[in-house]
Every structure is written in structure tokens, then in C-alpha cells.
Amino acid sequence: MQSRKYYYFGALALLCGVAQAASAPAPALAARLAAFDGWVAQRMAMERIPGLTVGFTQGDSQWVQGYGYADLENRVPATAQSSYRLASVTKPMTAAAILQLVEQGKVDLDAPVQTYVPYFPVKAFPVTVRQLLGHLGGIDAYRDNKAEQHFKEHKTTRQSIAVFEQFDLIAEPGMRFRYTSYGYNLLGAVIEGASGESYGSYMQRHVWSPLGMAATVMDNPDAVIAHRVRGYRLVGTELKNSEFVDISSRFSAGGTRASVPDMLAFGKGIHDGKILSAASLAAMVQPMATRAGRLTDYGMGWETTPTGGRYAIAHSGQQPETVTYLFSFPSRKLTIAVAANLERVNPEAFVQRLFEVVTGEPWQLKTYIAEANAQRYYQVAQGLFEEGRAYAERTRQPYADAAATREAFTQINGQALAPDAAAARAFIDAARHPAGGRVFLTAGASMAERLRQAGTDLNKYSSGGALAFARDYIVLAQGAPAKSLPRFEPGFEQAIIALASSWDSTAAIAWPAAPTSIFELDGKLRAAFRGQRAYPDFVPELVDLAQTSAARGEADRALAASGLAVALYPLSDRAHTLQGLTLLHAGNTELADAALRVALARDPLGAAGPAALNLEAYRLKGSGAVAQGTAVLQAAVRLHPRDANLQDSLAEFYAEQGLHKQAVEAYQQALLRDPRYSGAAAARAAIIRLGSVADAAKP
Incomplete structure (x- = not known):
């Protein structure tokens, strides 16, 4: 595993973007960062991540490091200069630009969007700029994923808006939180209408350049972009190049490219008040609420959920070629950023571990x-x-x-x-x-x-x-x-x-860095927690242990890990879900279903809920275990027989395995449960397509 380290200390190094070590980290931090190197290498190997860059800035000090490869074919290392697609980390930048225009008197947050984008059709209810910033405008997200997430041609702003402009609102604005890149595309059009500049030009002159973000640009497949990272995806267990998708259709929601130091510069610039007033910053990080009085945990371009009792703002990003995460703790003047070039992995784990390395604090007490x-x-x-x-x-x-x-x-x-x-x-x-x-x-x-x-x-x-x-x-x-x-x-x-x-x-009892024997661990933890009323929750670690063991074919070790989870944490829905999934992997369907039903009784919206089981199936599929993912979806359908989305996912898994008849039946079941679910149009088209394939295969 190759790595490239870059230490930045002081404003000059930050602005110039020069890799240099004007001074070294304090010895204790340097030792923890060295250990972090090993953890990152293990995590990347486990998740098959080709390349990754991660770093932090605190006060005037900055540390950034690249790991692995930005380009596997040409063995180009990932470095601090590596240019990743930012995906939805673009959204807080767009929100900052809107608030600048508010300060200049050019935008009214409570004006209808047509004030600045007159070509956008008037809907059943007015949609305001403020509502768009908080994903409360009733604007839908992707409706036809197979078309809308795979555009190959470059689009102008007007063409990008045309993709969704005829969609009806999914709810009266203010009534429902619906995370949507289309709403942020509208905000990009607002920036253009209010400023008289193109989105990219405005951002370059008023956001990126003032913060020293010299590597941040609009992504363009035709442009020569220095240090461009190549993206990858897992197909089964094999790494493949990412599908080419022109992301200009998401221009102000996720159409940019930058380095990790530029991500850090943005986070630092926001909490230092370099491009926004204190009043605008306060508005930006205030969580919005629906009209029914439910917090959305999203402000203006930022996720705003407290983290371990800490004031934090964050945003993640995911699209073809990339995953990103930007996390900022304004009161601590601490920002952490990560970008990787493998689709569908969770970058938050790298942010969490680096936070613990830098601060010496646990990310979240469990x-x-x-x-x-x-x-x-x-x-x-x-x-x-x-x-x-x-x-x-x-x-x-x-x-x-x-x-x-x-x-x-x-x-x-x-x-x-x-x-x-x-x-x-x-x-x-x-x-x-x-x-x-x-x-x-x-x-x-x-x-x-x-x-x-x-x-x-x-x-x-x-x-x-x-x-x-x-x-x-x-x-x-x-x-x-x-x-x-x-x-x-x-x-x-x-x-x-x-x-x-x-x-x-x-509380001081820690999960061992490298548990060698699950059976030895079983005895130690049972003895330590016996008779206690409160103790550390190691279910996530037991999940990792069980999943890793199962992937290696060590079924007994996986079953032992899940059994220990239930023994130590009998009130935990996650523990019972782990046991159910492990039993399912071992082929014991009856006991697996029973364990999952116990988990569902513990928490109907928890680890055995439809969304969580659907996510687990796709995790397995992403690791190459399509048949196991199918088994999870089959169990999920038994557990949640009225859920159309689960049937839709099951149909997709069947189709990928060439089981066209079963796929058609699953799509039909999805439509029977909800003829208007979000994937209904694609399901109807798939039924026709797969039915034709099945007919052609008949003797």
C-alpha cells in the first residue's frame, strides 16, 4: 500500500499548496498518525479501495495524506493534490454563494424561485429559495434512475433544469423533507439569475478563490484537469473502471472537482467567517423543521446533527467515480475531509478514526x-x-x-x-x-x-x-x-x-485491536460485563468480525460472533439482526427469520427494518456476494411483505443473475403493492424488456 504524506503548517503553506514540513506534529500526535496509517491500509484492503486522500486542519496546522492509487492502470499514487469529484459536498458551497447574494441584497430567501429563474414552471404551490436550501421545497429527486443518473452528454444550466422541471411537487413546500440534487440545481440557476454570471464563474470569483481553493473546478470530461483521479467500482469481487457519466446535469448539486486540501480550506473558511457574516453563518447551521415541527437535521447546505454532544456540521457525497465526506467542528476550529475513488463505500469511518487520532476523544460513546x-x-x-x-x-x-x-x-x-x-x-x-x-x-x-x-x-x-x-x-x-x-x-x-x-x-474496557480467538473474547467480555447495568456496546465490532469471518468462509467464527452479540446485548435489535443474517448465510432460514422477527420487535425501524435490510443486501452485492444479498432480500420480503421497494430490489438482483422470470414476478409484486412507488416507471419498462428476453430464450 503506497502512501504520500504532506504536512502544512502556517498560512503560507496552506495558500500555496506546497508539500513541505516546516515543522513536525507533536510526538504524541505523530505516533498516533503513524498508527492511523496502518489502520487505513487495513481498511482500504478490506473494502478494496484503490485510492484515498484524508486530512485535517485545526487552527493554522494542516495534515493531509494520500494512500493507494489515483490511477491503478498507470500506478499513479494518490496524494494531497489528487483531484476527486466532490459529489454532494458541492451543496454547502452552493448554499454559501446563495447567502452571499442575500447579504448583497440580490436574493430574498423567501422569494419564489421564479423571481430568479423565470423559465422554471410555476407549480401548485410557491417554492422559495429558503425551502430549496433545506430540501423542503417539494422538489423530487431522481425518478428514472436508469436515465437520470447516467447522462453521457454535457448539459447547460437550462438543459439541467429541463430534466426535472415538469415533475409535480411531491408535497406542499415546507411539509416534507426530501433530499434532492434537483433542488440544488435550481439554486445554481438562482445564483446565475441573481448575479448575472455563470455558476462556475461566480463560485470561482466569490467562494473558491477567496478561500485559496485553487484546485476546485467544474468537472468537465473534455478539460485537462491536473491530478484528476480515476474512479472505480466493484463488480462482484472484481474492480472495474467506473461507468462514464457526465455530471454537468448536477452542476451546482454535485458537479465539481477538488482536492482534499481545498475541501479543508472551505470548511476552515466557513467557520472562520472569511466569506460569510456571522449572521449568515448562524442561519446556515440552524437546522430547519417541517411545518409539522419536526427537525430535518439539515440547515442550509449542511447536515446539523450533534455528534457525541459536539456542535458539528457535515456533508457527504457519492456519485460515479467517488465518495467524499467533509466534517467541521466550528467551535474547535477543526475540519476533517476524506475522498476516495471507489463507489459505494462509507467514507465516514475514516473521518471518525482521524478525529479520534487528532483529539484523543472517542467519536461516539456506545x-x-x-x-x-x-x-x-x-x-x-x-x-x-x-x-x-x-x-x-x-x-x-x-x-x-x-x-x-x-x-x-x-x-x-x-x-x-x-x-x-x-x-x-x-x-x-x-x-x-x-x-x-x-x-x-x-x-x-x-x-x-x-x-x-x-x-x-x-x-x-x-x-x-x-x-x-x-x-x-x-x-x-x-x-x-x-x-x-x-x-x-x-x-x-x-x-x-x-x-x-x-x-x-x-467504560475503560476496550475492544482488542486484533481479536485472535472469538471464544477467548467471549469469556473475557462475559466476565467483565456480568452483573453490570451499563457497559460498552461492541455490537458494531461484532458485526465487523462476523462479516469478515463469513467472507473468509469461517462460518463457525461468524456464528460465534453473532451468538456473543445476542448473549451480551439481548435488548439490542442490531444484535438479533446480526444473528439472523449470520444464520441466513449459514443456510438456516427458519432460525434466521425468527431472529430477525425478534430484532423487528425490538425496533421496527431499526436494523431489521426494510431500509436497513435493503442496504445490507446491496452491501453484499457490492462485495460480489449476489446470491447472499438475494437471500437477505427474500428474508426482508417475508418480514415486510407490503414493501414495494424491497420487491423492486429483489427483482434487480434476480435480473443480474439471469433469473428473468423471477425478476418479472418480483417487479409485478412491487407494482401490486404500490403502483406509484418511485421506481414504478422503470419497473414497467423492465417487465417488458425481461419478458422479451425470457420469451426469446424459450425452446
Whole structure:
């Protein structure tokens, strides 16, 4: 595995883009980065990734490294200069340009889009610029994937809009979040209409050049682009060149190309306020909500979900030739970016591991609560922690006054902790949303501020997590003068203190770097967690172990891993799903279905839900295990017999294996369940095409 390192320290190196080592990282960080090299090599080998570049910037320091190959055929190494397709990481850049035009008085966020794009047809309801920024405009996404995601010809802005301009709205604007590149194409047309410049020209002059993003350009197959990376896809177990797709049809939603240092420069430029005012930045990172009062966890061009109680903004990208991820922690002046040249892999794992290397903090504490009646208490603590501490990182301004804060505590005590478990779950689900009064944010922000005033360093909760956060506030409130601080119901306080004590004794137990014997690991973990109420959740690690073992043909090891998951985490839907999938792989369909039904009972929208099982099937297909993916879809259809999309996926898998009759039947079943599902038109066309093939094959 080849790698190329580039260290940038100071503004001069960043602006010039010169690979140099003006100084070295601190010894402790350098050692962790060296270990990171080995982890990346293992991960790339496991996922068959040809080339990848990853890096971070914090303050004036920057580190970027390329791994593997930007071009396999010519053995061109991936470096810091490698130019990847950005895909949807383009969207926050487009959003920044819109907000610049708002500051200049050239765009009104609440004006109908036709104000700036007069050729866009008027719909049943007005669609505003603000709604487009938050994917709330009712604009649909791809309807005919086989055509719309495979354009070969270069398109102008007008031609790109024409692709979807006749689509009806899928909902009244503001009513439904629908992630869509077409909405961001409209925003690119808004930029052109308001500025009088082409999208690429405006971005170059007002966003990319001011931030020193010299390698960022509009992707163009005819242009000579320095350090252009070649893209790849897995077909079965074999690496193939990516299909050629001209992405000009996604120009302002995903039509750009850049290096990882340029991605980092954009993230740094945003949180440093180089191209937007503080007011615009605040609006940009504020999560939007539907008219029904549900947060979308998306602001203006950024995903805005708190991460481990941290204030974070992010955006991922995926399209032919590439996957990308840009993650920024504005309060910490830390930005991390990754780009790879293999389709359909998850780049977030590289961001998470590099974050842990740079900060020394776990990305996300994974805590298992071993008692069913205490899980609700943990969910409340987690909601308070995620919302409250993230808000404290973002601002020192109070979120709500004393009266609203006390009312939030009253609601939590009276509803989240009520005897009626179903009603309590409904309240907890709504508690972070505007429709639920944002009670987790109101109470959690107050808790964080009170702890800070008492001299607590809130950074300690990166390792202590929600239980330590809630416990410390409870202890603080118990020791304060009567009624000076809002209190929780006594049963909750006692349970949290007990859970936190258990967590204190188990949190340091780590998953071994290289578990040699699953059976030895089984004994150690069972002994360590016996009798504990809270302990680390290693289900993701057990999933990786089971999947890796299965891929190597080590069925006994895979079954042992899934059995340990269920033994240690019997309340986890993910553990039971793992067992079901492992049994399915071993050919035990009856027991597999039983395990999946247990998982579904634990969480109907969790790991055994239709979306998750569909994703697992495509993961297997991407690794070359098409027959195993088909078995997963068959089990998913048995579990979710009314889901049209699962039938559609099953039809696709059948067709790929040459099982045309079964494919036609599955497409027909999909249409029977929902004649108007998103793939209905393509399904009807496939039925005709596959039926003709089947007829021609008859003797």
C-alpha cells in the first residue's frame, strides 16, 4: 500500500499548496498518525479501495495524506493534490454563494424561485429559495434512475433544469423533507439569475478563490484537469473502471472537482467567517423543521446533527467515480475531509478514526443499558446531553429563560418518566423537535451552563458521555439550595446515579485491536460485563468480525460472533439482526427469520427494518456476494411483505443473475403493492424488456 504524506503548517503553506514540513506534529500526535496509517491500509484492503486522500486542519496546522492509487492502470499514487469529484459536498458551497447574494441584497430567501429563474414552471404551490436550501421545497429527486443518473452528454444550466422541471411537487413546500440534487440545481440557476454570471464563474470569483481553493473546478470530461483521479467500482469481487457519466446535469448539486486540501480550506473558511457574516453563518447551521415541527437535521447546505454532544456540521457525497465526506467542528476550529475513488463505500469511518487520532476523544460513546426499564432513562439522558452540550459548544448565550427551563424539567418528569411506557416513548421521540417544545435542548442547555458555572470542563464528557453529564448535574442540583436548580423526579435521579456508577467501572474496557480467538473474547467480555447495568456496546465490532469471518468462509467464527452479540446485548435489535443474517448465510432460514422477527420487535425501524435490510443486501452485492444479498432480500420480503421497494430490489438482483422470470414476478409484486412507488416507471419498462428476453430464450 503506497502512501504520500504532506504536512502544512502556517498560512503560507496552506495558500500555496506546497508539500513541505516546516515543522513536525507533536510526538504524541505523530505516533498516533503513524498508527492511523496502518489502520487505513487495513481498511482500504478490506473494502478494496484503490485510492484515498484524508486530512485535517485545526487552527493554522494542516495534515493531509494520500494512500493507494489515483490511477491503478498507470500506478499513479494518490496524494494531497489528487483531484476527486466532490459529489454532494458541492451543496454547502452552493448554499454559501446563495447567502452571499442575500447579504448583497440580490436574493430574498423567501422569494419564489421564479423571481430568479423565470423559465422554471410555476407549480401548485410557491417554492422559495429558503425551502430549496433545506430540501423542503417539494422538489423530487431522481425518478428514472436508469436515465437520470447516467447522462453521457454535457448539459447547460437550462438543459439541467429541463430534466426535472415538469415533475409535480411531491408535497406542499415546507411539509416534507426530501433530499434532492434537483433542488440544488435550481439554486445554481438562482445564483446565475441573481448575479448575472455563470455558476462556475461566480463560485470561482466569490467562494473558491477567496478561500485559496485553487484546485476546485467544474468537472468537465473534455478539460485537462491536473491530478484528476480515476474512479472505480466493484463488480462482484472484481474492480472495474467506473461507468462514464457526465455530471454537468448536477452542476451546482454535485458537479465539481477538488482536492482534499481545498475541501479543508472551505470548511476552515466557513467557520472562520472569511466569506460569510456571522449572521449568515448562524442561519446556515440552524437546522430547519417541517411545518409539522419536526427537525430535518439539515440547515442550509449542511447536515446539523450533534455528534457525541459536539456542535458539528457535515456533508457527504457519492456519485460515479467517488465518495467524499467533509466534517467541521466550528467551535474547535477543526475540519476533517476524506475522498476516495471507489463507489459505494462509507467514507465516514475514516473521518471518525482521524478525529479520534487528532483529539484523543472517542467519536461516539456506545453505551448498552442492560435493563429494559432503565433504557428509557438513558434515552432521556442522551437527549439532554446531545442537545445541551452541543449548544454549549456553539454559544454561551442562554437558550431559554428560567420559566421555560423549569417547564421543560416539569414536562420531562411528568411525561418522559411517566408509567405509561408507550406515551413516554412518544414524548421522548418528540422532545428534541420544535413540535415537542425542544425540551431536551431547553433543559440540556441549562444543565450544561450550570455545570460550566460550577467549574466543570465540559470537554470531560467526551469520555464520560450522557450518564456522567446527567449524573454530575443531578449531584450539583442535590447539593444546591432548595429550588435553586430544577430537579428531576427522584426515581430518575437514583437510576442515573446507579447507571453512571456501573458505566464508570466498565467504560475503560476496550475492544482488542486484533481479536485472535472469538471464544477467548467471549469469556473475557462475559466476565467483565456480568452483573453490570451499563457497559460498552461492541455490537458494531461484532458485526465487523462476523462479516469478515463469513467472507473468509469461517462460518463457525461468524456464528460465534453473532451468538456473543445476542448473549451480551439481548435488548439490542442490531444484535438479533446480526444473528439472523449470520444464520441466513449459514443456510438456516427458519432460525434466521425468527431472529430477525425478534430484532423487528425490538425496533421496527431499526436494523431489521426494510431500509436497513435493503442496504445490507446491496452491501453484499457490492462485495460480489449476489446470491447472499438475494437471500437477505427474500428474508426482508417475508418480514415486510407490503414493501414495494424491497420487491423492486429483489427483482434487480434476480435480473443480474439471469433469473428473468423471477425478476418479472418480483417487479409485478412491487407494482401490486404500490403502483406509484418511485421506481414504478422503470419497473414497467423492465417487465417488458425481461419478458422479451425470457420469451426469446424459450425452446
